[in-house]
Amino acid sequence: MVIPSYIGAYTFIAALGPKGMLQDSLGGLVGVERLPDITGFFGAWLVLTLFTYPLVMLPVRAMLQKSDPSLEEAARSMGRNARSVFLSVTVPQVAPAIGAGGLLVSLYVLSDFGAVSIMRFNSFTLDIHTAYGASFDRAGAATLGLLLVVLMLGILWAESRFQRKRSQYRTGPGVARRPAPAPLGRMRLPALLFCG
Numbered sequence: 001m002v003i004p005s006y007i008g009a010y011t012f013i014a015a016l017g018p019k020g021m022l023q024d025s026l027g028g029l030v031g032v033e034r035l036p037d038i039t040g041f042f043g044a045w046l047v048l049t050l051f052t053y054p055l056v057m058l059p060v061r062a063m064l065q066k067s068d069p070s071l072e073e074a075a076r077s078m079g080r081n082a083r084s085v086f087l088s089v090t091v092p093q094v095a096p097a098i099g100a101g102g103l104l105v106s107l108y109v110l111s112d113f114g115a116v117s118i119m120r121f122n123s124f125t126l127d128i129h130t131a132y133g134a135s136f137d138r139a140g141a142a143t144l145g146l147l148l149v150v151l152m153l154g155i156l157w158a159e160s161r162f163q164r165k166r167s168q169y170r171t172g173p174g175v176a177r178r179p180a181p182a183p184l185g186r187m188r189l190p191a192l193l194f195c196g
Contacts, residue, residue, distance in 0.1 A: 006114025044121040056101030063097040069179035
């Protein structure tokens with residue numbers, strides 16, 4: 001979360017680009033003459049995903065740590081399997097955190113200029129910058145900027161409508177307690193590798 005996305009984009013270009021460090025290290029291998037181009041939509045998507053996922057992960061993690069395991073235990077005691085419990089109990093509990101994090105990410109991605117321009121992807125903010133710098137009449141750039149603001153307000157409105165429809169409540173006496181860690185067993189190493 002500390003590293004700006006444009007620094008991440010520059011690092012990806014320097015490391016994985018067609019003339020990057022990986023290409024230099026693979027230069028002596030037979031058959032590897034040029035790496036695929038990482039710029040464009042895929043590169044911009046990858047960089048923005050890797051540098052904004054903490055905005056969703058941290059609130060979801062906090063919500064999961066505060067969630068009451070008795071709700072899941074009650075669903076399991078009623079005969080539901082783990083997948084059904086996850087979809088009907090856990091996901092509704094973390095939906096506000098997912099929504100808030102998703103809102104932050106979508107607003108950040110819409111307003112990002114540095115990473116997408118370094119990755120050579122034509123984005124809306126790049127068009128605004130080009131329109132502002134390329135003409136004496138800045139009305140076109142202002143119109144595009146206003147359209148970006150309207151789009152962001154639309155996203156805010158849609159998120160508020162979505163959250164309003166979802167009722168979040170807890171019924172029953174007692175105090176919420178911390179969930180017991182679930183042993184991953186054979187999936188521990190793949191989970192650690194995935195997170196790494």
